[in-house]
Each structure stands twice: as structure tokens, then as C-alpha cells.
Amino acid sequence: MKKNSRILSFVFLIFLTGAGIPLFAASPSRLVEEGNRLYREGKYNEAIRKYEKASVARPESPRIYFNKGNAYLAEGNLDKARKLLRQAAQKATNVKLEARAKYNLGNLAFQEAKKYQDKDPQKALSKLEESTRLYRETLDLDSSDEDAKYNLEVARILMKDILDKLKKQQEKQKARQKKANNLAKKLKELIAAQGEELKKTKELETRKAAGNKSPDKVTESTDKELKSLTERQGKTREKTGKLTKELRDLSRRQTPSKSNRPFAKIAGHTDKANLAQALAENELRKGKLPGARANQEEALQELNKALDLLKKPASPPPSPGGNKRKKEEEKKGKQKKGKQKGSQQTGKSKEKKEGLRKKQVQISNTLARDILEQEKKNRELRNLPQANSYQPVDKDW
Template sequence: MNVKRFNIFILVILLVPAGAARAVSLSEIVGRGNQLYEESRYVEALRQYEQAAPEEWEDPVIMYNRANCYYKLEDYREARILYEQVSAKSKDMELVVRAKYNLGNCHFQGGMKQLDSDLQKAFEELSTSVRYYREVLDIKAEDADAAHNIAVARLIMKDLLDKIKKEQEKQQQQQQQNQLAEKIRELLRRQGELLQQNIETQKSMPDPNKPSAEAGRQLTQQADEQGKLREDTTGVNDEAEQMLNQLPAPANMDPNMASQVQQQKDILETVVRELNQAADHQGEATDHLTEAQAVWAAEEQLQAAESLYRALEAFPQQPQPQQDQQQQQDQPQEQQQDQQQSQEQQQFAAPDTTARDILNQEKERRKQRVRRMPGGYQKVDKDW
């Protein structure tokens, strides 16, 4: 489908100035310009029209023909400015109709140029083109070309609305996923803190079978916090499941959209699975902390942290913020390399690496003590 009348009509001089000699001169200027225009020599035609005296530049015909040249050169901004002046100043309604029609064409072309870059801007341009075509029909109701162009523009606008809606839904889903990732990151941070607290408490327990009253109180408090964390993890998992269930079925979608939906589905399925596992480990950790079994609780806490990390890792990697370029240039090259290496290590290293090392050392130390103690590691009776 095309807009019917993209050919822009040029006009010979319509108004005869007061001086006969000047009238001939202006007519010659317009005639030469029109001839160059017909030969598709639009830049030369524009220069020819501009040979008119400055006071004649305001003549609607001169402005109209100059606008036509700009239109053919695809300088729609300059063309619109001149067409708008013609439609506002001319008393010739036929010229006004042509100017408004061509204004519609300018905005239509502007909208088509935006289709691959800014859907909202394209829709606004096409909407403006329809407004000008309707103004043509208000003056000249029988203008079939304007009516046809309105129908074409509206069909394209309908398609644009569908695309804009899908784009908005995609942005909303992306925003929801970003928020979900932030919540998981916070869960992981809290789990890491609880694991570290557990390990610090273990360091204060000379005998794992006989925790002090203070250590017992710490473990009880950690059990409460671990239980709350499990509840929060379950709540975030419910949100992820809801997002997963709200994804549209990929059937009847274009391949690109279907691929995007499938990618979202894969991400959320991984997140739900890992959050479920994290919640299970957190429940076990809570039970162990309640029974003052700090070492076994720490093992469950570590596995919960690993599950949370895998859930977070399921999301596409966000680009890291760049340092100020001038600041980087001012730093010595060796220092920049050290910073880059440090950033890469932070980006790719699991957040629980240090905690794992501490936990393994603590577990090994506990095993050595248990071997030297009669009865091994038994359930502790709480006396606090």
C-alpha cells in the first residue's frame, strides 16, 4: 500500500505585481525554476526561485515551489515550514489545499523514516499526517487521494499500536525481571551474612557439643533470622512463578518474538527451580541452628547461597558502569590493569568463595576435634 499522490505540483506565478517589468522578471524566474524542477534538478531550481527579490520571497507561490524542492530533496523540516506559511497566508484555497496535502505527505514520510528507530515518534508523525489530510477534506470533500491516504496511514498506525504495545509489555517484563534480580541479590547478601555469623559463632565454641550460653543465644537468634529469610525467599519465588505463568504462549508469534518469550521462560524456570532449592536448604539450616548444630547448618546455608547465586546468574549479565574516561587516562597504565583485573575477578568469582574456604577450614578443625572426643558429634541439649 502506498500513499497515492506523492507527486508535488509546482505552480506558475499567479499574482501579477504592480510593475509590468518586474512581473516579467518574476515570471521568468518562476518559469526557469519550474523547468529545472521538471528536470529533477531540485537544488538548481531552489536557487532559481531564490533569485526573486527579498520582498517576493513571501509570495505564497514562491514559498510553495521552494517547499516542493525541499520535499524532493527529502528535507521535510524546511518543506513543512514553508507549506505551513503558505497554508496560513494564501487566500487561494486551491493553493491552501495543496499545501495542506503536502504537509500531510511530509509528516507521512517523516513517520515512515522513524519505523525502524522510534515507533512512538512514527505514530505521532502519521497521526499528524492524518490531521492534515482531514483538513484537506474539510475544504475539498471530494479529494479521493486525501481519503485514500488517511486509510493507508491508519492501517500503518494500527500496526504500530500493536508493536508499541508489545514493546511496552517487553519493557515491563524487563523491569519486573530487573526488580526480581535485585530481590534475589538481596536474599543472597542476607544469606551470606547469616553464614558468616554462623562461622564466627563456631569460632567462639571450643567444644561443638557444649556451646556456651552466649553461643546458644546467638544460634537461636540466627535460627529466627534464617527462618525469616526462608519466608522471604519463598515470597520471591512466588513472584517468579507468577511472572512465569503470565508469559504468553509462543504459538502464533513471529519467530523473533517467540524466541524472546522462550528466553524469558528459560530464565524464570531456572530462577524458580533454584529458589525452591534455596528455600529447602534454608529450612534445613533453620532446623540445624535451632538444634545448635552450627556446622551442619553452615553447610545448608552454603548450599542455599549457591542456589541463590545460580538463580541470579540466570539473568542476562548487565553491562558494568564505565569509569570516567578522563579519570582512566590520568591513571598509570599498570594501575588501570590492576583495577581491570580486580573488576574481572569480582564479576566472575562466586560471592561465597571466601565463605566456602572458611567453612571448609572450620569443618576440618571440627572433624579433628570430634575424632579425639568420645561419642563423636551428638545432638546438643539446650540449657539456655
């Protein structure tokens, strides 16, 4: 039969005999009896005071240690309960009492394991190992203890459950790391390609400034290089666009509990790089090298920012039992700050979005116009003999 995670309690209260104590005095056995009554009524703090009074006459009594430990356990003070139950087990003069103390220590360790199960699985496993050891020690002392057998099985089942979850988490983490490594590889390739294109643009720009004794020859050669560079820049732009889409998809699939890397922020940088690459491509097509270079530099900068973000260590997932008060305070602080600076921030945000929209429209219109102009030139050239497949752009070198 499958066991659930319910642990059977075993909090027996032990009575003392009053031998050797004057009848007119509050005997330890009477005090323990009163403490047991208070315990059964749920008045654990009052019960503890009765046990403490009884311990004055019987300071080494393992039974008083045991009962007081159980009261602290019921009250939720696990540290004091552990200390007292250990003393009860050490001082026990019979096997039955020692077994009871060990059993309750096992239950205590199990309670702690349940507490750490979600927020610290490794610590929970450590506590479960402690509880299973104590249940086995209980059975070594009293093999007929059915409750100890039951609880031992429950603890083992919970251990297996936590280990299985940890294994799945590790597998998911490996998969996420593999994905991150693949994304980093793609980013590095884009950075290398964009760097080479920037380098080539600078070379062409330098040659334009320096001039040459054979301008016709240089113009023909440079024109071919410019065409090749424009095509390469276009391919890099396309690859950056694909990577941005991949990052956006990853961001949408993320849930708050699995927030490892800020894919949305990384995609923001690659998106800016993609926009700058489109502008650079457009400038290259028109032969405007300074403008192309400036946009290539911006694209390269944004790609490097994306890679830096991707390289940052993954943030741990938030634990289910987080500090709610802290979150509420942070939320109130943000709301207050938002009221003070809200209009200013909103204005800046609108300006930024509007500027980006205009920039994108400008690129789209410019590219469309250039394509139409190019097609018009091509039609004219088709009527001329020996027309080149690529029409040289206007330039001043």
C-alpha cells in the same frame, strides 16, 4: 485492501501568469516556469534560485511559496519546506492551493515519522498525529482528494503498528522488571542468611578465645552449634549455586538489543561468593573458625556487589541506526590500546584464571580427603558403644 507504508506524493508545481509585467523583463511567470523545468530535471537548488528571483517581483505570492517549499522538500530540507508550505497555505487565495499545501505538509510530517520510527517511537507517533490532522484538513477543503484519503489510512495503520510495538515492549519490560525483582529478593535472602552465618562464626570464635570454667560442657554445646552452622553454610552455598546458574541462563538468553542488566557480571559475583562459601564450609567442618570467617566475609561482600549491580537502572537498548563512525573509532581505540598493553593484560588474565583453577582443585581435593577421613572415623566409632551420630572435630578450646 491492506495498505502499505508508502505515502503518495503530491508535489504539484504551479505556474504564474505574466499580467502586468513588461515583456522585455524576466517576468515572474517566466522565472517560475524555468524553476519548474529545473525542478523536473532534479536540479532543486537551481530551481530554488529561480523561485527566489521570481519572489522579488511577487513577494506575497502563495504559488511561489508553494513551489519553493516543494523544492526544499525534494532536496530534503524539511524545516525550510515546512515554513514555506505553511506560508503558502496561509496566503492561499483559493481552496485548491490551500489543500495542496496542507497535503504536502502532511507528507512532510509522515516522512519525519518514518525517520523516528525506530529510534524514537514516541516522537514518530507525534509526527503521525500531525500528518493525520493535516490530511483531514486537506479533505475538509477538498473531499474528493483520493490521495489524501489513502495517505490518511496509511498513517493510521503505521500509528497502530507503532502503538502495538510499544505495548509489547512495555510488557516485556514489565516481565524483565518482575524477573529482576525476584532475583533481588533471592539475593537479599542469601545476604541475610550469609550475614547470620558470619555472625554465628564470630560468636563461636569469641567464645573459643575467651575460654570457660566448664570446658567439657562448652565443647559439647559448641560442637553441636558448629555442626548446625556447617549445615546451614552448606545450604546457603547450594542456594547461591542455583542462583548463579539462573543468572548464567539469563545471560545466555540475552541478545544485544535487549541488554538490560549485566547478568553475566552479576553471575560472576555470585560465583565468587559460591566459591568462598565452599571454602568457609570446609573450614567450619575442620573447626578452623578464623578461616571460615574470612571466607564468609568475602562471600557476603560478593553477594552485596551482585545486588548493587542488579539494582542499577536498566540500560536502554541500542537503536538500530546508531552512530557507526563512533563505534568504529571506539573499536580502533581499543585495538590500539590492546596492542600497547596486550601482553601484560593477557599475563594477568592467565594468572587469575590459573589461581582460580588451583583454588577450586584445592577445595575439591580437601573436601574429598575430609569426607574419607570422616568416613574412616565413623567406621571406627560404629564399633564403640554409645557412639554419637556426629563426630566432634579437633579443636583447641
